[in-house]
Amino acid sequence: MTPSKKQVDVTRAVVEWYRATHYGTDGDVGMIGTFCAASTVGAFASSREALERGDDEELFKLLVTVAMFQRLRDALVMNILRGISAPDAATLTSAKALVKLTRKSPCPHTRTNEALLGACDLTKDASGQGCCFAEPALACHLKQHTVLLKRYGHFGKMPTSAALAVADGGGGLGRLRRDIFASTRDPLERAQHLAAKLSGIWRISDKLSAMYLSLVCAPHMGLARPPWHDGIDWSWFVVVDRNVDLFLESIGYDGHGTYEARRSFVRELSARVDLRAVDRAWPAFHPRLVQQAMYLFMSASNRRASTTDCMHHRSCMKCLAALARRCPVRSVGPAREQSSSRVGTAGSAEASASGGA
Numbered sequence: 001m002t003p004s005k006k007q008v009d010v011t012r013a014v015v016e017w018y019r020a021t022h023y024g025t026d027g028d029v030g031m032i033g034t035f036c037a038a039s040t041v042g043a044f045a046s047s048r049e050a051l052e053r054g055d056d057e058e059l060f061k062l063l064v065t066v067a068m069f070q071r072l073r074d075a076l077v078m079n080i081l082r083g084i085s086a087p088d089a090a091t092l093t094s095a096k097a098l099v100k101l102t103r104k105s106p107c108p109h110t111r112t113n114e115a116l117l118g119a120c121d122l123t124k125d126a127s128g129q130g131c132c133f134a135e136p137a138l139a140c141h142l143k144q145h146t147v148l149l150k151r152y153g154h155f156g157k158m159p160t161s162a163a164l165a166v167a168d169g170g171g172g173l174g175r176l177r178r179d180i181f182a183s184t185r186d187p188l189e190r191a192q193h194l195a196a197k198l199s200g201i202w203r204i205s206d207k208l209s210a211m212y213l214s215l216v217c218a219p220h221m222g223l224a225r226p227p228w229h230d231g232i233d234w235s236w237f238v239v240v241d242r243n244v245d246l247f248l249e250s251i252g253y254d255g256h257g258t259y260e261a262r263r264s265f266v267r268e269l270s271a272r273v274d275l276r277a278v279d280r281a282w283p284a285f286h287p288r289l290v291q292q293a294m295y296l297f298m299s300a301s302n303r304r305a306s307t308t309d310c311m312h313h314r315s316c317m318k319c320l321a322a323l324a325r326r327c328p329v330r331s332v333g334p335a336r337e338q339s340s341s342r343v344g345t346a347g348s349a350e351a352s353a354s355g356g357a
Contacts, residue, residue: 001255001265008272010251010322011290017310017323018293019278027306029074029299030239030292032215032222035065042082043089044068051216054227056172059216061093063166063173064159066212067204068149073301080150088148095172098163101141109134110142113164116157117202122146123153130156154202161202177228187233191217195237206259210237214288220281221288235270238263238287239295247294250326266291300328 003011022028026037038045044065050058069077084092091097102110109120122142125131130143130153146156166173180193191213198209214237215221217228226234240262248262255261270287282289296302303309310319311329324330 001253001261001268003265003269003272004252007251007253008269010326011269011294012273012278013320013323014247014297015273015275015278015290015293017319018289018296021308021310022296022306023279025306025308027302027308028292028296029302029306030069030211030295034074035062035215036222040078040082041065042084043086044081044084044093048223052223052225052227054174056174057094057096059173059227060095060162060166062215063162063198063212064093066215067158067162067201067208068151069211070203070205070208072151074299075301075305083150084148092145092148092159095163095166098160099167102160102164105138105140107135107138107140110140110160113161113168113200113202116161116164120157121154122157157202158204162204165197165201181231187231188236190231191233191236194232207239207241210263211239213237214239218286218288219283220286235267235285235287236263238266238291240266240291241295243295243298244291246298246328247326250298266294297323297326298328303329 024033026033026040028034032048032051034040035044036046036048036051044061046058046062046065047055051062065081068081081089091101105111107120109115119134120142121132121134122140123131123133124146128147130140130146132140132143142156142160144156145159146153149155149158166176176197177194180190180197184190184193194213195206195209198204198212199206204212213228214234215223215226217226217232218234218237219226219229240259244266245262248265253262253265255265267287270290271285273290274284275282275286275289276284303311306312309329310316316324316327316330319327
């Protein structure tokens with residue numbers, strides 16, 4: 001599906017809105033600032049300096065934290081993370097500590113990522129405690145982790161699955177990257193191979209792998225020197241979540257519903273919006289920034305929480321009609337009643353949407 005001029009014009013307008021209201025602020029949820037501030041993620045906060053150095057343990061910490069932002073509003077995920085103690089967070093975000101726990105565990109289903117994905121049936125009982133049917137009598141760190149993470153029963157497998165996936169063959173995320181870079185010289189293939197490898201971790205989807213990899217590869221995401229920037233096509237990493245879908249629906253996207261099709265459409269739109277005209281520091285083509293604008297515009301809960309958002313300054317009448325019609329938080333009386341039903345849908349749908357991603 002080739003983007004129409006109208007679709008491109010609306011996309012350009014929402015990018016300009018994003019640059020003027022959210023980019024680089026604390027309310028720019030999903031950018032690196034979200035994951036480096038104790039005020040948002042508590043003891044899960046990463047160090048920008050360590051990430052820029054490419055520190056393996058810090059990169060792993062960021063991966064686990066990013067993976068928490070799924071199937072729940074961002075604010076609720078942040079509350080969960082802030083409620084986890086520093087010692088527990090240190091274990092949950094350390095590949096070395098998690099691998100050590102698997103080596104000590106009496107359960108054979110925690111020894112490899114393949115066994116964890118295929119044989120471990122971690123869940124929660126009626127009282128909310130971690131349990132399983134494969135080895136119900138065994139004490140297991142996964143049963144503790146699924147309680148700590150306060151998500152669905154089997155989510156406690158995620159940190160250990162990540163640790164086992166990146167530790168396969170020895171080393172960590174840095175070694176995984178070096179191996180993929182050694183296997184191909186093509187920047188796009190490198191991006192695709194990295195995304196596929198991370199998507200082999202329990203509960204890490206195409207969306208979450210793209211979110212993580214964009215943070216450590218792409219420029220203008222909050223790190224002065226992204227550690228994995230060189231030699232990779234970072235433009236491949238586009239995060240398509242429910243809010244992005246709402247924006248695409250609002251501009252009449254009627255292409256295939258696959259992740260690949262929606263990513264391709266966002267990239268095609270981005271190719272026709274010269275970002276240098278919005279911010280001279282930005283490159284002409286940066287699909288992840290364009291997608292971030294779509295996501296935040298349609299994210300009613302994040303916009304309400306952000307003091308920089310235009311909804312708090314009663315400036316709706318200054319907004320372009322093309323954006324006003326699509327705004328999920330518009331508050332200018334009669335005009336709200338005249339806006340399309342999709343506006344109400346955007347605000348209510350987010351309750352079940354994936355946050356940050």
